[in-house]
Amino acid sequence: MESLFxxxxxxxxxxxxxxxKLGHEVMNNLLRYGFRGPIYPISHRYSEVQDIRxxxxxxxxxxEVDLAVISAPExxxxxxxxxxxxxxxxxxxxxxxxxxxxxxxxxSGVSRKYGMRVLGPSSLGVYYPKHKLNASPISxxxxxxxxxxxSESKTLGMSMIDFAISEGLEFSAIVGTGGKADIxxxxxxxxxxxxxxxxxxxxxxxxxxDQKKFIxxxxxxxxxxxxxxxxxxxxxxxxxEPLRREVPITNDFMTAFDIAAVFLGKKIMGKRVLxxxxxxxxxxxxxxxxxxxxxxxxxxxxxxxxxxxxxxPEGSSHKNPLDLTPEASPEIFRGILExxxxxxxxxxxxxxxxxxxxxxxxxxxxMLLEMRDLIDKPVIPVFIGGYLSKEVAxxxxxxxxxxxxxxxxxxxxxxxxxxxxxxx
Amino acid sequence: MESLFxxxxxxxxxxxxxxxKLGHEVMNNLLRYGFRGPIYPISHRYSEVQDIRxxxxxxxxxxEVDLAVISAPExxxxxxxxxxxxxxxxxxxxxxxxxxxxxxxxxSGVSRKYGMRVLGPSSLGVYYPKHKLNASPISxxxxxxxxxxxSESKTLGMSMIDFAISEGLEFSAIVGTGGKADIxxxxxxxxxxxxxxxxxxxxxxxxxxDQKKFIxxxxxxxxxxxxxxxxxxxxxxxxxEPLRREVPITNDFMTAFDIAAVFLGKKIMGKRVLxxxxxxxxxxxxxxxxxxxxxxxxxxxxxxxxxxxxxxPEGSSHKNPLDLTPEASPEIFRGILExxxxxxxxxxxxxxxxxxxxxxxxxxxxMLLEMRDLIDKPVIPVFIGGYLSKEVAxxxxxxxxxxxxxxxxxxxxxxxxxxxxxxx
Numbered sequence: 025m026e027s028l029f030x031x032x033x034x035x036x037x038x039x040x041x042x043x044x045k046l047g048h049e050v051m052n053n054l055l056r057y058g059f060r061g062p063i064y065p066i067s068h069r070y071s072e073v074q075d076i077r078x079x080x081x082x083x084x085x086x087x088e089v090d091l092a093v094i095s096a097p098e099x100x101x102x103x104x105x106x107x108x109x110x111x112x113x114x115x116x117x118x119x120x121x122x123x124x125x126x127x128x129x130x131x132s133g134v135s136r137k138y139g140m141r142v143l144g145p146s147s148l149g150v151y152y153p154k155h156k157l158n159a160s161p162i163s164x165x166x167x168x169x170x171x172x173x174x175s176e177s178k179t180l181g182m183s184m185i186d187f188a189i190s191e192g193l194e195f196s197a198i199v200g201t202g203g204k205a206d207i208x209x210x211x212x213x214x215x216x217x218x219x220x221x222x223x224x225x226x227x228x229x230x231x232x233x234d235q236k237k238f239i240x241x242x243x244x245x246x247x248x249x250x251x252x253x254x255x256x257x258x259x260x261x262x263x264x265e266p267l268r269r270e271v272p273i274t275n276d277f278m279t280a281f282d283i284a285a286v287f288l289g290k291k292i293m294g295k296r297v298l299x300x301x302x303x304x305x306x307x308x309x310x311x312x313x314x315x316x317x318x319x320x321x322x323x324x325x326x327x328x329x330x331x332x333x334x335x336x337p338e339g340s341s342h343k344n345p346l347d348l349t350p351e352a353s354p355e356i357f358r359g360i361l362e363x364x365x366x367x368x369x370x371x372x373x374x375x376x377x378x379x380x381x382x383x384x385x386x387x388x389x390x391m392l393l394e395m396r397d398l399i400d401k402p403v404i405p406v407f408i409g410g411y412l413s414k415e416v417a418x419x420x421x422x423x424x425x426x427x428x429x430x431x432x433x434x435x436x437x438x439x440x441x442x443x444x445x446x447x448x
Numbered sequence: 449m450e451s452l453f454x455x456x457x458x459x460x461x462x463x464x465x466x467x468x469k470l471g472h473e474v475m476n477n478l479l480r481y482g483f484r485g486p487i488y489p490i491s492h493r494y495s496e497v498q499d500i501r502x503x504x505x506x507x508x509x510x511x512e513v514d515l516a517v518i519s520a521p522e523x524x525x526x527x528x529x530x531x532x533x534x535x536x537x538x539x540x541x542x543x544x545x546x547x548x549x550x551x552x553x554x555x556s557g558v559s560r561k562y563g564m565r566v567l568g569p570s571s572l573g574v575y576y577p578k579h580k581l582n583a584s585p586i587s588x589x590x591x592x593x594x595x596x597x598x599s600e601s602k603t604l605g606m607s608m609i610d611f612a613i614s615e616g617l618e619f620s621a622i623v624g625t626g627g628k629a630d631i632x633x634x635x636x637x638x639x640x641x642x643x644x645x646x647x648x649x650x651x652x653x654x655x656x657x658d659q660k661k662f663i664x665x666x667x668x669x670x671x672x673x674x675x676x677x678x679x680x681x682x683x684x685x686x687x688x689e690p691l692r693r694e695v696p697i698t699n700d701f702m703t704a705f706d707i708a709a710v711f712l713g714k715k716i717m718g719k720r721v722l723x724x725x726x727x728x729x730x731x732x733x734x735x736x737x738x739x740x741x742x743x744x745x746x747x748x749x750x751x752x753x754x755x756x757x758x759x760x761p762e763g764s765s766h767k768n769p770l771d772l773t774p775e776a777s778p779e780i781f782r783g784i785l786e787x788x789x790x791x792x793x794x795x796x797x798x799x800x801x802x803x804x805x806x807x808x809x810x811x812x813x814x815m816l817l818e819m820r821d822l823i824d825k826p827v828i829p830v831f832i833g834g835y836l837s838k839e840v841a842x843x844x845x846x847x848x849x850x851x852x853x854x855x856x857x858x859x860x861x862x863x864x865x866x867x868x869x870x871x872x
Binding site for chain 2: 122123175176177178179180181182183184186187189190228230254255256257258261274275276277278279302303304305306308309311312313315339350378379380408409410411413414429430431432
């Protein structure tokens with residue numbers, strides 16, 4: 025797998041000069057993301073692309089080639105693959121073709137013959153910012169952000185990535201499995217679970233060849249990383265039934281990303297939660313969403329209430345969930361966080377803020393950023409509202425504070441995190 | 449209830465000249481939304497607000513007062529209410545106070561004594577654009593948009609409204625029940641269910657006095673309008689258990705709004721759905737989400753496939769769900785819609801689009817708008833992606849086309865709509 029994620033040199037087969045074409049985008053991305061080794065464009069049509077000399081065949085390249093990326097049309101793939109195999113290329117990503125392609129058999133045959141690992145066909149490619157590698161048609165910022173995505177679907181995969189980015193999430197790895205002629209999820213899980221930059225691994229999958237092997241690899245990878253599965257077909261959901269108690273399996277990719285987000289923040293060390301909100305309605309709604317989770321909302325001691333009382337506006341409720349009333353300013357929230365940061369009664373704090381006052385939202389954002397470094401306990405903010413609320417949650421996520429707009433997903437995310445950290 | 453939603457004259461008790469204060473916002477909203485009858489500000493402090501003469505007491509007003517809105521502090525409320533009762537005011541909205549206020553008893557006493565209907569305390573107010581009434585602190589566009597919201601919580605209610613607006617939804621009625629000293633959900637349901645502008649009624653509730661009465665009123669209102677309940681507490685969810693098969697009951701307000709959105713569009717006349725997408729992965733994900741619904745994805749006849757075949761790009765799948773491949777342009781989607789519009793094999797069409805190309809998204813938006821008037825069958829678009837996808841869905845919703853970004857909610861919304869239209 026090393027040649028797939030950390031190649032020394034790359035051949036790009038089927039390059040194009042037309043923006044929008046796969047062969048253009050992938051070449052462009054490899055260059056733009058600063059891949060450090062040599063790149064060899066392979067083309068029958070061009071003598072150069074982007075000022076880099078083209079070769080008619082990979083066999084014309086004299087140096088070693090670690091990784092090849094194929095964006096040539098499906099019918100060229102068998103011949104190209106044979107040449108890559110003969111050349112001694114270690115790994116190949118096939119971006120072109122269809123997943124259910126009749127070529128899948130041919131591809132896995134060539135793969136076995138030469139011991140060349142093949143990703144695809146119809147792979148979304150590989151994005152691995154740690155090694156400045158973007159062998160995919162996806163535009164990203166190249167910074168890495170803790171989430172790994174393995175996606176069987178190319179088009180849906182790209183759209184899920186667009187969605188995640190718009191919600192403040194960033195990726196430390198993206199791999200498109202596509203038709204899985206050779207490389208399957210288990211191969212990738214083994215590699216990615218060793219990467220300390222990755223905080224959680226999302227897998228979108230629709231098909232599964234070897235149920236036992238996959239389940240075993242998930243259980244193995246779970247020792248090092250939380251895994252969340254987006255079940256892309258009814259068949260897969262049924263076949264993953266044995267994993268149901270160990271990993272979240274959902275057809276709701278938005279929920280899957282919300283669960284992944286929780287692992288960007290501090291480790292959750294227990295299940296006793298303090299809920300603090302400027303709306304009793306929001307606090308109660310959150311409590312209701314905890315019904316099927318392991319979270320506890322413990323009653324607070326007199327000492328705790330005495331410590332926090334001075335911050336609380338008139339009419340506040342001093343029971344957990346704390347209702348600070350709509351009068352609660354960012355400063356009041358800060359006071360509550362500071363006075364509860366060392367409490368041994370609670371393990372984490374959920375701060376729910378209803379409101380769209382831009383000044384208050386900005387102050388809350390600043391305050392939460394400051395408190396991130398002052399408080400050991402995880403503080404999970406939830407912003408209920410419109411554009412501005414969504415925007416604050418997005419910004420805080422970029423600062424590795426798991427923040428939410430969908431209050432109904434918070435309990436699910438925490439429930440998995442608590443169980444995960446308890447047993448791993 | 450007529451005096452609450454269609455008052456001839458309004459007294460505002462506890463007006464303020466300070467922007468941001470309740471007594472300022474509500475006065476401002478009443479004027480700004482063009483309420484047509486006389487408004488009588490009541491104040492001990494000011495002789496005029498916004499160039500309108502103030503009265504020291506409602507008893508000083510010589511004309512009849514239909515509706516009073518109280519934003520004065522809680523401790524003034526009993527005295528004010530007595531005066532309003534004595535004056536013969538028909539309905540009063542108490543915006544101030546707390547829901548669990550010990551005043552609730554006093555309020556319901558005065559209400560009974562004078563036969564004056566009282567909304568609140570701690571009501572979000574009443575927004576009813578049909579009669580140019582905005583007796584609330586909420587800023588809205590005043591146009592009405594088919595959704596009615598009854599909310600027990602004031603602060604959460606406002607934030608849910610902000611959220612809904614950011615998702616392209618608009619309101620034909622908003623009522624805050626607050627502490628429910630007198631007016632309860634059943635009173636409002638009876639009135640709102642008669643309003644033809646309202647396509648669905650959402651109810652957020654945390655408490656319930658008379659379970660039997662409420663359930664009866666829901667069943668009654670269901671004859672005229674779909675109802676969706678946001679269960680704001682664990683207690684309420686348990687007490688509404690008997691309604692579980694008749695109305696969606698959820699703690700996820702985002703899902704609740706997504707369910708409400710489906711009723712903005714055409715009537716759903718059957719459960720046979722054609723799924724058409726530019727990503728097989730997205731099509732399959734949608735199918736998986738239908739597991740617990742009544743929707744059917746029927747196999748397509750040869751005649752149907754022959755009619756649509758000419759539009760389909762190479763590599764398309766001709767089975768339902770139709771996979772048009774990422775090559776599918778807005779024109780290709782249009783061709784499929786046109787050729788299936790008169791089919792007797794299907795009752796509705798789900799169009800799933802993955803992608804962030806702004807030109808394609810704009811063309812799709814235009815095309816769907818045109819087709820809305822050409823096709824009888826409902827077409828439900830789902831846009832999977834980031835900012836631009838969310839924006840197109842939002843715009844189409846404003847044109848009364850139920851559009852989605854959360855693919856996992858579409859099946860839930862349609863399932864309820866199909867069952868609702870089957871039995872009502």
